[in-house]
Each structure stands twice: as structure tokens, then as C-alpha cells.
Amino acid sequence: MRLSRPVSRHVLPVLLGALFGSVFMAPANAAEVDRAPSPHGRSLFDRLLERGANGAQQVPFPFPALLQRVRAQLDGEDPNGGLAIVLIPLGRSLQRHAAGDVDAFRFPRVVAAVTGEPASDAPAGHLYLKDRLYVAHHERAEALEVISYNEDAGRFEFQLVLDYRAGATPRVVAANRTLCLACHQNEAPIFSRPSWDETSASPPVAARLAATGLDYQGLPWRHGVDVPEAIDAASARANRLGVAQRLWRDGCALATPQAGIDCRAQALLHALRQRLIGTGAPVARADATNRLVDPLLANWQARWPDGLVIPDPQIPNRQPFAGIEGGIAPPSDAELVRYADIPAVFDPLALRAPIEHWRGRDPGDVMRFIHLLGTLFSRADLARIERALARMPQPAAREIDLSCTLRRATDATRLDLDCARGSEVRLQARIRLDGGRSADGILDRLQLSGSSAHTGVTLAIAKDHDPASGWPIRFALTARAGGPIRASTGEAITTLRLGGDGGSAHLPGSPGAAEAVVAALELVDDLEPLGHAVEALAQANVAGQDDALTGGPARRMALLAPLLRGLGEDVPAPPAAAAPPAALMADVTRSRTTHWPADLQPFLRQCSQCHAENTAFPPGFLHGDEAQVRANLATCAQRMLHRLDMNRLPPAARSKTPMPPPAAAHAGAFLQSPDLAAMRDLLEHVLQASGVRSADVLAHPYATLAPCRVPTG
Template sequence: MKGRVLFIRLLLAGVSSMLPAWALESPTWVVDPAAPGDHLPPVGGSLFDALFAGTRDGRVTHMLPFPFEKLLARVDAQLIGDPASLLPPAKRVLIPLGRSLQRTAAAPDYFRFPRVVVGVDSPPVPGALLLKDRLYIGYQEKSAVLEVISYNEAAGRFEFQLVKDYRAGGNPQVFYANRNICFACHQNAAPIFSRALWDETNANPQVAATLAQVGRRFYGIPVGRGVDVPYAIDNAVRRANRFALTQRLWREGCGAGEVGLRCRAGLFEAALRLRLAEGRAAAPDAVSEEVVAGPLRVSAARLWPTGLAIGRSDLPNRNPLQGLTRWPEEGAARVARSHVAARFDALLPRSPDTVWRGEAPDALAEAVVGVAEFVADGDWLRLKAALVRRPQRLASAMAAVVASPAGRSLLADQPIPRAGLIAALLTALGEAPRKSSPTLWPAARLELPASPPNSTASGPLPAALAGFHAWCAACHLSAERFPPNFLHGPAAGLEARIRQCAPRIYVRLAMARRPLAERDKTPMPPETLLPAFRTHAAAWAVSPERAALEGVVAAQLKAESGRDPDLETLLADGYEALRPCLATDQ
């Protein structure tokens, strides 16, 4: 037996020696979910801010149309609709039983108040903002909340925002979100969506039929809808999740100095040619190989020798009505259907979607395709017309941009300056750029300061409770009820708030010591956030810190029942049957 084991080890060692280095090591993540960055925009603002900014009483603020149909109409007005399609320019679906933080807000009337998810996949009308693949809105009427993900071109990233009190007679307030919370699910810093067959949406005939029985008009969104709409949103989400890769290749892949400047110019020119050819890419020429592909390979070998991993945006398909013949009348039975099992949870760490490698044959093509998603804005038709009239002038126009001080500034190490480069090219082609008004930016704000992982409380706490602040405050010390903000409030009431939440906290902490296949729910803190605490899932499962937190809530539960808590007993009626983390009067 020992000889056989030794033989297998030697065989594996021999195979390993024949593999390239990148096959033996993990790639670098394009986005590290444990490092969400500044919660407020470091520069610029979100497209949502730009779209809905206005002036009231001499102050720049958000001017949000209500009801929701009017907000959708405002978005649609920015987009070119497909005359051959009956679908609206901004795609929308209804999700009564989903996986968002707002999934329990409408309990138990999930089908009377379904969550709406909107994704933009259409190009802009001339002169409008580029919203395609860059604006996503979730609306939950019951909680009067909009959850918004939209792109910030100046920062080269997606921003996460909340609109609260969005209701008739309300005073909508827009806040930037705590990115610690967002990144737990949005692990690639971008939108996420289910993969086919999108059974949570009204593309599922059973979901559509149950919605139709309610008899409501859901914001002008047809209840009966095939898979075409969620398929369009899914495609937009997939494209959006490649933006972060494109930005890293543009900035770090091309590199610094003159080489980097010419690499970025070559990438942008190649992207324009790809757009002009309607996506039919020509084989790279010697110039592209030298100016773009070469620097990308050199930088990749130095910075990412094992490749760049793109986070997966698609979640496993989930049918919340699986096995049901009719929607139950009892509230408890309805609430049970909102349960999201661990294998479907967006908190579950996801493997990479793909890995970009500088030495791969399609490395340059992937970079060009990515940049091409940044050249189709409201001025694209003018630029396209100018280049169609004089196609041979593209190279000379780009050379003129590279030679000018303004152009060199645009091509420096920064996020892709899409609008600036297109305006510079129009000027070089003898076309007057469109005059645009300066963007109005409402004040960017958080509702409450966000706590970093492993932070300490602002005031004294008993030692047994201080650990909850250190390990939970990054997500649960907020102004939001979703996820439950049990750490928010006077220090004197913290023990009582933890006691209210004890059954759910106990389950989430105990799941860390269960094998992955036996988990009913994902553990807390989310595994993708653990590196921010300088630990990992295996270490957290056996750590004294986790055991101490579990011990606190176990003692509280024993004081209530007179016996040690047991996972099977607690979960006998399902996780959603446990008492809520927040008391109903909070």
C-alpha cells in the first residue's frame, strides 16, 4: 500500500513538472471582494447621480420621478429602442421570491409586492449618457427602497447606492451604500444575476400565473413574459462584469511612460476599428503586436504570472416554487418559501468565470473587445459617420491625439476617458465636438459611517459583546434593516438586541464548523470577507474568536429554553421560521 501511495505521489509530481507555472498557482483576482475600496466615490459620481441630478432651491439634488413607471420612462427616454422588438429599451423583470437583501421586506405578501429588477442593455440616443450595461435598479415597493448599481466613469468602477423613502408623499433620500455589505454578494464589484432558466423571475410560468392571480398592474411591466427579458439582463450583467478587467488592462497592463501611452492609444484605435467593422475583428498586424500585445504580455508576466481571474456574475438557477401546486394561504408557509439554501446563496464564494492570461492567443482580442464597450456613447454615431467618410484618417487622427498635450493627458494612467478621447478624435477629424453642460453632482453621502472589519466600538463594551462589534460591525452596524442592523443603537441595549437575534446568529456561526455539503445557510461573516480579518474559512471555523461569539448566543438561548441549543432543533421548521433579528417595533 505504501509503495502504491509513493508511486502516485511520484506520478503527480512528474505531471506537475510538465504543467505551466500558472496551472499550479491561483490567479490574481481582478477584484478582491475583501477590499471594497472607498464607500464614497473617490472621484466623479455615479451615472444614477448624473441622470437624476437637478437643482432645487439653489442646491444640486436628486430629482426622482414617482411613481416608478415615470422613473422607468425617464430611463427609456435616454435609450434607442429596437424598432423590430416589442421589448422596452430598459429591460425589467418581476422577482417575488429572490435573493436580494430586500427579499423578506414584503413578507408574507411576496406576490403582491414583487421586487422589480431593471437592467439597461440598449445604446443611448445622440447626446445622452452611456447607460448600456451600466445602470441596474432594484425596486421594492413595500420598503420604499431603490437599490442602484451604476457606473462611475471617472473612477472606473460601479457605485452602489440606496434610495430610501421612495413612495407617494415621501421625501426620497439617496445614499451611497456600505461596500462591505455589497461586496459580500457582488464579489466582482458589479451586478449579479441568475443563470438560465431564471426561474425566480416572471419568465417562470408558475411565477407569472401566481402574480396574475393578484390582479395588480405591476408598474406597467407585463406579467406574462418569456425568457427573452431575463436573457437580455443576463447578457448585460456578463458584459458589465468584464469592465474591471478592461480597466486593469488599460491602466496596469499597458504600463507607464511612453510605452503605456502608445499601448492605450493602440487599444482605443483597435476598439474603434472593431466597432466600425460591426464586431468582425481583423487579425492583429505587426504594429498592434508591437505596440499593444507586447506591453500587455510583459506586464502580465510581471504583475499577474498566473493570470487575472474574473469574478463570476451568475448565480445558480433557483425555482422558489419547486414542488408547489398552488401558492399557500398560510403566512408561515409563504415565509418558508423565501428561504435561500446555502447552495443558492449569493454569499457563497464563487469560482472565477474566466482567467485572462497575457500569453494566451486571444489575450489581445479580449482586451480590444473590452475597450470597444467604452466607445459606443451618444457621440458614437457622429464619430462613426466621420470615419465612414474618411476611414483612412483614423490612424492619422489618433496620431494627432497622441501628439497633442491634451491627448497625452487623456492617455495617461487613469480609467478609460471615453468621452474625452471621442471628443479629441472628433476634433482631429475636423468635426466640432458636441458642447455639453457640466455635470451636476449631488452631494455624495453615507447615512452612517461604515465600520471596517475588525474595528473597535466607539465606547466601552463588555468583553463578551465587544467581539460582535469587531466581527460583525462591517455589515451590521448600519442604518439598514437588511441585513439586520442589530449593532446600531445605544450600547446599553446591545445585549438585548443580540438576544433578539440569537437564534439566527447561532445558526450562522455554527454553520462554519459544519462541512460545506451539510450547511443549511452560509456562515457569517461571509467567507469572501474573511481575508479582511486576516483569516480564512478553515481557520475561522476552529478559531477561539468564533467559538466565543457562539458561546455568548448559546448561553442566551440556554437561558431562554433551559437546554443547550441544537442546530437540528432550531432549524426543524426552517431558518425563516426563526424569530427575526430585529424586533417588530425597531
């Protein structure tokens, strides 16, 4: 549920910092800008790239070639392609001014998100990119912005690809994480709420894009809201990965190592069972209650007595042409500068309240955790588990008897089957006739008590059944994904037997005629070996022979590979982890070696974490020697003073988001700091020297103030 009581803007940064740790920690000076990648593992984007003879990463160019590399990792049979792409000409990213506002529609920003699964027969260790890879490209910026998951570190990495242009060698570097998290406050991707009016799915935006006559690198940008909706859904799922990792790592950090391993082992088992069975799968076993539910809830209350807040990855929907008469005709080029400006209410820098609050007081919250943990695994991972289970010795099947009506359809080529067993089971199917004999068909609906309904299941003559032998006829049941369908107990529903054992049965003679027949469903409890494999993994962790359950992040292949080996699968050991590319290693802003004058010290303390680098977006006004910095401050004084003044206003009265960003840990204390007055005094002095009154600056709209453009190179 949503928080019902608003949180003070002075308290919220502290609250969020306590809940999410280092996300909101502000470095004291420029030397502490966080550009270092995680020391554990590599991002999926790094793993996607090939290496040249010199060991350097090879980033495909142009952009469609990179997208093709991504598509090669996805299921080619996916009707949607598994890759959602939108154009955003007047957006809210740091790249938005790279083309100049007038050229925004000639050079829109491209955002691509992976929303599809790998093929079901993908090899073990395949890249799982769904919800985990987001790439933005701005042609004029000659750069890519990349957010991709690091499975070994259990977090998203923020990266840049620089020099992304023809004739150049692209360089992959770690982005300034502190800067990124000012907007990406959840350490994950963000996207707007419906109806996504900034994107190419908006009719006014699409009309102006089409009017340019450009093909935008041949990208598929003409579409409806289903595409940005897919990106929105993917980013929402991506933000929950951090919640799953937090509960895995800290929620199961119990009193003893053995208890923590048991907690994670049970969570893993039931997460996989839920994915194999369906979302309605219960956690009903006594060992799960004793080893997972009760210990996790007790630790939850001790560690987070006020519960866990679930972050909101959505920023408000923005209509870039709002206010135009009629709301459809796009503005002239001269007006685009004004429409490109981002008011405070739409700014990603604004603090976002949590979207939910999990109290951790009942098993329902544990089930939510189990569901999130299950999303770490791809459909191909589950298919591989199913194939391994199918090769294991199968236990004896149990049967559920059904009473049925078999009716010949009016076109005489199909039989309609309708079966029931009181209120416990309802089955409806269509069987195709081949030369008067039954051949195959579709199970339209199968509803077992306590289970979700199964639909669209394939019926095929069982391999061990000879059609010439007559009745009873045995059909094998196969889900669309290729595996079995399951009851809520976990049993695989393998076979539909039509006709009694040794009993007589025959097909209805004429169209519309019906016959009463008996049938049976055969169920096999084949998941027990999976439980044994998880228990063996837990014992290996207790013995110190494995570390997948000992308290680090939940690592997909570190968990999956030993389970598959326990099920008899030949899963090769992963190759030795490659060191991060040299371009990714701690590309940190060099600390100042000379003492700054006292009047510049407040800017160093409050702004250097984002504005001390040699960048145009955000403007690096603290980059360079003292003379250059003072020149930069003179150039940027109007807009800087406007942003500082926003700190004096209540949130509802602000036209722009204040600086420092509200998500920064030091933002609340900044209001009581003498630095605010000192920075204002210096900027007002600079403006006065150039003949500009500070009152005039604050009276004008932000978009009309002198731009903050500093030299780069």
C-alpha cells in the same frame, strides 16, 4: 475555460483578494464601513437625475415615471424598448422580507435593467446606459437599490434611494459597499442562471402573480424567458467592464510613460476599428504588434504569471416552489415563510469560482481585451465617428470585378442578382423594378474572403447616378445602422456598379429569364484619419496636454471627444464636473465613543461592517448603546448561533451560508480565531437564560427559528 481544480475555501478569499484588491478587504470596526462614493466623477444614475432649485436631486416618483426618464435616453425605434423588467416575489436580495413572506406576491420586487442603445443621432456626451444601469424597487421597502456605472472612476457604484414613497422627498445615498460586495463579489451586477425560475417568466410564479388581480403599477411583467435572459446577458457584459479597465490601467502600465501611452493608444485604435469593421477585424499591423501585443503580453506574464481569472456574475437558478407535488401549484400563504428561505447552495453570499482563466500568452487574449475595450462606446458614438469620416476628403476607390447572373423574378417586379469572384467574393441581392427600371433593393449576402458575411444591406441609387442615363447603374450600400459596411481590411464598401464601363447591358426580358452581366464593388480606405487622430491624442498625452491615456480608467468621453475634434467635429468641452450631492457624501456609521465590554468585542470585530447600522435588512444588531445591543443579541441569538455553527461544517453539508460571509477577507482566519468560540459561548448563555437549548436550535430548520428583528427608526 473553467478552472479544473477546486480551490480551498480557506485559500479562495485570499486568492480573490490578491486578484481584485480592495474588494475583499474587511474593515476592523464599524467606523470603516465603506459608504463613501468614488471621489472621481458621478454615477450614471446621478447624471440621469435632474436637480431642483435647492440643488437636491429629483428622483421621479412613482417608479414608472423613473423608468420613463430612463427610456427617454434610449432609441425609441428599438423594438424591445431597451429596458428589461421582471418581477421577483421570492428572491434573494436584502429587500426580500420587506413585505413579509406572506405578502411577497402582492408586493414583489421589481428589477429593471437597461439593455438598449441610445438613438444613433444622440448628441455627443449622451448617457450610455446599456449594461450600466440596474434599478430594483420594493414598494413596501419604500426604497430603490441602484447599481450604475461611474465612467470617470471606471467602476460600478452601489446606491440607495430612501423615502421613495408618495408625499416624501426621496434621498439618494451611497450604499454600504462592503455589505454589497459580500454578494456582488465582482463589484458589478449579478443575476441567476437559466431558467430564471424566481422571476415572472416562470409559469408558477406568473400564475400566482396573476391570481392577486393586481396590475403592479402597470409595468409590463407578462413575458417569456427572453426578458430575464436579456438581463442575464447584460450583467455578464457589465462584469467584463472591470476586466477591460484592469488591462487598460495595469496591463499597459509599462516600463516608461511613453510605452504605456503607446499601448493604450493602440488598444483604443484597434478597439474602435474592430467595432467599426466587425468582430472579425484582425490586429495585423506591425506597429500594433510592437506597441501593443508584445509589450502587453510581456507585462501580463510579469504582473499576473498565473493569468487573470474572469469572475462569474451568475448565481444558481432557484425554483422557489421546488418540492411541491407536481411542481406547479404554488404553496399556501402559510407555507411561503418556508419557501422564502434561501439554502446555502442558492445563497449569493456563497463564493463563486471564476468562470474563465485568461493566461495572457498569445494574441488571442489581447484580442479579447480589445473587444472588451470597444464595448465602452455606444453605437451612437460609432455613428458619429462614421459621419465625421464621411465628411473627410476621400481617397481614390479600388474596385473588385465580379461576374454575375441577373434574373427577372417570376412576379416581374424584382431582379435577382448572383455574383462571384472565384472563392474570394460571393454577392446575392434583390433589386426592385420601378416602371421597368431598377430602383433600389436589398443586398441579402456579401461574403468577402477573411470577413464576416454582411446581410440586410440597403441598395439605393447612388446620388451621383442619373437613372435615365441607363447602364452601368451605381448603387450605394448602407448598413442597417446607417453607416457603411466594411471589409476585414477596414475599407468601406461603398458602391455596387452593375454593368460594365461603357458596355451594353439590358434587363432580362421575361420572368425567369437571365442575363450574364459584369459588376464591380468599390472600396474606399477611409479609416486612416482615425489613426491620425489617435496618434495626435497620444502625442498630447506625452506632452502633458491630456491625461486620457496616462494610466487612469478608460473614460469614454475623455477618449472620444478629442478623437472627434481630430476628425473635424465640433464637440463642446464638457461642463465642469458637479460635486456629488450632499446626500452621497460619506454617510458612514459613527464610530463607537465608549469602550465595549470584552464579551462584545468579538462581535464588533467580526460583524460590525454589515450589522452596525440602523437597518432592518441586514439586521443592525450592533446599532445602539450596550443595553440595546445586548437586547438585540438576545432577539437574534437563535439565528446567529445557527449561522456561526455553519462554519464548522464542510460546504456541501451546510444548510445556510456561514457568517461572516465567505467572501470577506477575514472569513478564512475566523475559523482559527478565538472569536468564534467566544461568540458561541455568549449566544449559548443568552439562549440558556431564555430556556432554549443550543442543541435544539441547531436541530431545527433555519426558517423555523425566531426571526432576527431589531428596532429601527
